[in-house]
Amino acid sequence: MADIIKQATRDSYGIALCELGAEIENMYVLDADLAGATKTGTFKKQFPERHINCGIAEQNMMGIAAGLATTGSLVFASSFAVFAAGRVYEQIRNSICYPNLNVKIGATHGGISVGEDGASHQMNEDFALMRALPNMTVICPADGAEAIKATKAAAKMYGPCYLRYGRLAIPVMFDDCDFQIGKGNVLRDGKDVTIIACGLMVERALAAADLLAAEGINARVINMATIKPIDRELVIESAKATGAIVTAEEHSIIGGLGGAVAEVVSETVPVPVLRVGVEDKFGKSGPATELLDMFGLNAENIVAKAKAAIALKK
16 A cells, blocks of 8 residues: 655645745745745745745735735735734735725634644634625645646636645645646535535544434535635535535634635525534644544534534424
């Protein structure tokens, strides 16, 4: 059996930036004194004249990003998710989204899997914050291959985009992937329940489908990397096809992927929707994989929710 290749999506972000920088001359990458951790340091080595370290001044960084964007430049502004979505919310809202500027926010170290950094740095509310902003696109790729595709797709679209990458090295599931902004991908078809996942929870969703199959339950599994705009057509089709949905995300159950799916379903094809994610609480310090289990972000909890959703069918 071949060894499983693992890669953090933040590493793919650095790779994609370098490839884009070679193609786009008026592209700038900004960082807030975290180039080594966010992996924008790889871009800095290759294109030092187009990398700006803004220091530990994230709010100022977003202002600089907005200013550069007004000159027609493509700008990637990078920091940890807790800073890239939380500390700079007002600047993103008023300086980037309101004027609809071409700034991409590369937010690394998202979710509970930041691990030992603890609750202060475990950003589990960023999808909710960014989803609420007009003009903002929100993306959370499932693995390293998709992270490269997503970063390049974001560069080609015009307008604000929030890209969430992880610190933890996770299995690379796709040799290649058909990533399109606003489109989900059906990874496995089934008739009993639909599991819609994003980020590192996609691997766990597939594992849950295997466990369910062993009990004779056929689950449809969807990788929904674009959280906004959600793929409404695929959500509606899946609700009609299976009659029950479970969402899985490394984010609060409030306002993220689960919320986006539930909004579509409640307005169109009301079926049971149960959410797997961080319950309404803060994280804590500990090894990333242990925290994922502690907070129920695993295949076993997806299985339990799937069975519960099926039981709620009319």
